[in-house]
Amino acid sequence: MKVGLITADPGHPVLAAVSALLTPDHEVVHLDPEGDAPGVGGATRADVYLLKARTPRALALAARLEERGAPVVNSAAATARCQDRVEMARLARAAGLPFAGTLALTTTEELAAAGAPAAPLVIKSRYSRRADLVARADSAARLRELAAAWPEEPVVVQEFTANSGWDHKLWVVAGRLFAGLRRSELSPEGRGPTRPLAAGELPAGWAEAALRVGEVFGLDVYGVDVLDAGGGAPLIVDVNAFPGIRGQAGAPEALAELALRAATRNESRASEVIPN
Template identity: 40%
Template sequence: MKLCFLVEEQYRHDGMPLDVIRQLTAWGHQVDVVWPGRSLIPISEAIQAGSHDAWVLKTVSGGPGLTLLEAAASVGLTTVNDARAIRGVRDKALAAVIARSQGLPVPVTYAASRAQEFAAIPASEFPLVVKPADGSSGRAVRLVATPEELMAPALEPGAGPGGADPVGEGMLIAQPYVANSGTDLKVYCVGGELYATERCSPLHPGRTVPERRVPLPADVARIVSRIGAVFGLDLYGVDIVLGPDGPIVVDINDFPSFRQVPDAVARVADAILHLARTGAGVPETVAASSPTSARTLVPAGSGVPAGHVR
């Protein structure tokens, strides 16, 4: 098969997706890699040629790769994930509205262009979790205890170490903090199977919980499967906190890291090939049992694997 991967600059050295690209190449497939942030791309010709069996996106939220993926989808080409599904979860404000309208357990969500606007939220809703609507990888997530803290410099535009993490740029969302143990449950879906891992919450950096695979509760499995169906996702991850009233969804990610998933590279590569052959569609999801064997992974080398690189 012939595949085109759109890889954002942030992931140029990451095992996910570079190890997947190497694996697909080792299996005899042709993989073209496009770097949206640092390449001249003949977009109309490349897409109109229709020479790829599928286009695969691994980019940051707000990056240019999604536009290229949507362009491919607009002319009927297969994309992984479905481009419309990705747009639905990349915008966290939109994702919250869609999820709550479908009865999924998502906190009440407020949106504003400036963090200070959240001071109008009733004091009973505090503490709040404030984050960019297009954020990713826990970037610029803040726990705000009181309305007064919304005026702090850390929540001003351009705030953060070295002026990075601009919490005040673009749309922000705020959600009431859900009391929990400080450990997030991250559930990955790959090849129709669900894998649960636990890790420290970015809101509780002082905790030292090793990231590890854990049993998947049945109620969480039902929620994560429902998310795949509602949003039309095939490869995705869901962040869950176990609050006093049960599981709460705090984030949804397309094509996440799949950390702690057994034989993740081979499983993701297999899933991509299946979707490329059949077209993106949400498979029936099941909770994964104990780790099973997969094809032997090719050791990761340096650079991008064989194949045309733009």
């Protein structure tokens, strides 16, 4: 089998680990979606592609590969569902998932013009991407700071939920759940390393909610950021397609197995003969 990695960083720890697992018996190729003219055939043609990048060019490349019959994990459409946080919240809440209420505004400047918030707010870039805006605002002065630092940035607003300061990071690979604890992006101490957390130690209902996210968004590899909203009730604040899943024992193996299964299923479908 040939496995294609759609990423600008093939040395990412989880991808490097997957490549090491596959290369004894399979070939791994790298497609940089930010290159001048990323190919979709010839030497780069693969039996399955792992879509780690989430830029517009990466999504366009994945869509072209899918049009040619190649399986892509996650699909371009599923990945796109996690890019717009307004649509993310709408889809999740419509499915009954415990997702944080999310309000879309035009820009940071519009938010600052509204004056002091009645309660602490979490301000996020509307379009999820690397190094996007995630900040807490308790005052009009803080909103003005954000407007000055992020002029004309489209944003969404979520009410701040009092919590321990730790995010529960849940990752799913083909239905297998991994978990960890990491300092919130809003923490003044900084994020720091991820603490290990056994999936079996999660409160009741959390694993089910995380797995349901995959069904709703059509994702095979994804991350779910969850807060304890009180009494062990989960509050989902973000969904990420194909996150890093760093330091999770068994995650590279699960991802490698998923890639090979997807390629095998596609090969079987292609070889089927439909009687006239």
